[in-house]
Amino acid sequence: MNPPPPEQAPRKTMSTPSPDRPLVVGVTGGSGGPIALKLLKTLSETDVPVALVVSDGGATVLREECGLYPRDLEQYVDVTYDDGDSAARIASGSTRSRGMVIVPCSGNTLAKVALGFADTLITRAAQVHLKERRTLVLVPRETPLSTIVLGNMTRVAEAGAVVLMASPPYYLKVETVDGLVSYLAGKILDQFEIPHRLYRGWKSDEAAP
Numbered sequence: 001m002n003p004p005p006p007e008q009a010p011r012k013t014m015s016t017p018s019p020d021r022p023l024v025v026g027v028t029g030g031s032g033g034p035i036a037l038k039l040l041k042t043l044s045e046t047d048v049p050v051a052l053v054v055s056d057g058g059a060t061v062l063r064e065e066c067g068l069y070p071r072d073l074e075q076y077v078d079v080t081y082d083d084g085d086s087a088a089r090i091a092s093g094s095t096r097s098r099g100m101v102i103v104p105c106s107g108n109t110l111a112k113v114a115l116g117f118a119d120t121l122i123t124r125a126a127q128v129h130l131k132e133r134r135t136l137v138l139v140p141r142e143t144p145l146s147t148i149v150l151g152n153m154t155r156v157a158e159a160g161a162v163v164l165m166a167s168p169p170y171y172l173k174v175e176t177v178d179g180l181v182s183y184l185a186g187k188i189l190d191q192f193e194i195p196h197r198l199y200r201g202w203k204s205d206e207a208a209p
């Protein structure tokens, strides 16, 4: 008897096999695509392997906001998975990683993570990072915030995630939007202790204590 036809291969670009201990980057439908782009560009200049997943909402907002398509991000990463691919390596806690960031993180995805939903690869990978006690950074961009969103933020923070709001550092006197985007990408890298030169810290020209 003939074996059943192979399932359609999940979308996977560039290197095979998947990189060891990647940083998992999820892009969902919040505003802030330029932060994701800056982060991925910066990571591509390091030796940190990156696995990228873009949700359908993320692709929509990237297009509306930046005129970008997922392929514009994919060129900077080692491997890309489809958000519908629940059988991808990063859906399992047995796959080691450096951690995960969801940038931007929509209120929709935040709510799913807070409630333990795992109906997409991004939300499943987020649950894996929480249960394995690995670094999970969520970067929402919303204002003002309802008590529902605030409650979801509290819930994910209590579960171990870092909520890193895409808010400007007025005290650093950043003068351009690109400077703000660099600052936020740098703050994300700080969470994973990945060195960068994306922003200068407060009084960084003074001698260290």
Ligand SMILES: Cc1cc2nc3c(=O)[nH]c(=O)nc-3n(C[C@H](O)[C@H](O)[C@H](O)COP(=O)(O)O)c2cc1C
Pocket: 027, 028, 029, 030, 031, 032, 055, 056, 057, 058, 060, 061, 064, 065, 105, 106, 107, 108, 109, 141, 142
């Ligand atoms: C142009 C545009 C901008 C959006 N900006 C935000 C935003 O800043 N924050 C947010 O939570 N949702 C925002 N949304 C709504 C989400 O994209 C929407 O809830 C989507 O279903 C999220 O899906 P996902 O979580 O699977 O990516 C925006 C939508 C569009 C079209």
